[in-house]
Amino acid sequence: MTPNPHIGIIGAGISGLRCADILIQNGARVTILEARDRIGGRVHQSTVGDHVVDLGPNWIHGAGENPIMTIAEETGTVMYDPEGGRHITYSRDGHPINDEVSAKVQDFVWTTIAEAFKYSNHHGQSIPAERSLFDFFRDRVQQTNFSDEEKQHCLDACKLWGGYVGDQIDKQSLKFFRLEECVDGSNFVVASTYKRILEHVSETAVKKASIHLNEPVTNINAPTKSPHQVTVTTATGKTYTFDEVVVTCPLGWLKQNTSAFTPQLPPRLEQAITNISYGRLEKIYVTFPRAFWHDAVFAQFLNPSYTSYPENIEWNQECLSLASLPSPHAHPTLLFYTYGAGGAEIVNRLSGSPSSPGYRDALISTLQPFYSRLPGYNAENPDCVPVALLATQWQKDEFAGYGSYCNFQVGVEGADRDIEVLRCGDGIGLSRGVWFAGEHTAPFVALGTTTGAFWSGERIAKEICRGFGIGEVGGMGVKDDSLPSALD
Secondary structure (H helix, E strand, O other), X not given: OOOOOEEEEEOOOHHHHHHHHHHHHOOXXXXXXXXXXXXXXXXXXXXXXXXXXXXXXXXXXXXOOOHHHHHHHHOOOOEEOOOOOEEEXXXXXXXXXOHHHHHHHHHHHHHHHHHHHHHHHHHOOOOOOOOEHHHHHHHHHHOOOOOHHHHHHHHHHHHHHHHHHOOOOOOEEOOOHXXXXXXXXXXXXXXXXXXXXXXXXXXXXXXXXXXEOOOOEEEEEOOOOOOOOEEEXXXXXXXXXXXXXXXXXXXXXXXXXXXXXXXXXXXXXXXXXXXXXXXXXXXXXXEXXXXXXXXXXXXXXXXXXXXXXXXXXXXXXXXXXXXXXXXOOOOOEEEEEEEHHHHHHHHHOOOOOXXXXXXXXXXXXXXXXXXXXXXXXXXOOHHXXXXXXXXXXXXXXXXXXXOOOEEOEOOOOOHHHHHHHHHHHHHHHHHHOEEEOOHHHXXXXXXXXXXXXXXXXXXXXXXXXXXXXXXXXXXOOOOOOOOHHHHO
């Protein structure tokens, strides 16, 4: 037993902060090394115009047994369920699809998603690794009695699922689509931002951990020895020595930096890091003087023929009206979600700061063909001219691993086992004192989510506490790997 082990945590995102909280409550000494000049990782806010917005997660996925929902309620975080709000779908030619057909299309998409979860759960072993989620949609739509036009609308609309996984659905593995399933219950927009949630999760670490900002890690030296001694070197030339280390860096960072580990990571662990894919999801906020689009909550623009874009990439767009948020958090802003190669194309068009003319012009020329289709738009009306624009650029962010969160693409043969290998580090936690946490090591029902990051930090902290024999107080409980659709 080590009464007061010194644990190093690399990364001050949600998983690292939760890990620190549990370790500190059980008597460990904790030092956090963070590459950025702030804590929170991808949980971060900025302003567009006079309005504070989330740059990273801005939803809580699944209101069931979800600790992030519990924290949101405890902190007075305002949430909003947009389900039932007015939904407008625009066809390839830019005209709105009538409400009856639009409802039919949306019902088909969400029913087929639920069916795909079940199919992946019950037939995963026999599904070829090359079979995609889009293949499943294409088969299902042929089984309907829809008109040819309605079938095309369905296939166009299903591609917007790319905004959930961070890449095109023809790349999404059907075999492991079950790993994209979320906690049961409604999905909520975090209307007042994640600010209070982050403050709550970080409270113990901020008060009692030693947090070192602006310290990008360049080497983690963890020889096989007992007792463990892990030496971490940062870009500033500083070295830190710990009894054990928890690496909470994003999966994308791990993909870029396996050489930072000395000795080399076990081959099976490196293979798992390679096998799991990394998504590309971006947000674009467009603020106007007033919400000219009236009561529209969601708008989808399917495979547009009315604007130009590079060949061989998807240019479907989807936006959420933040004017529909509850007061006082509502503001006249459209939030566009863009993903994959399309998101990369938009990000690569940007240069300069959000206030620069080039940045503004690039976003307006990209998005004006879409928001100009909304009801109430008039090019001569000043209310229809954006007053502020802001795009995330996670794909250009070294510390985010040049992307957003894990997903599972066609060709992967054992994604579930890959996640399990990442969780245990293929044994180097026990042999070398190096552990892994983050959304890519979460319970299956929370991969790629803030909830998953939170659970992963708590899980690994408890494992370390058990190893040192210092107790296990303070946890909210971690979900197992059961999935809702597996029970049907």
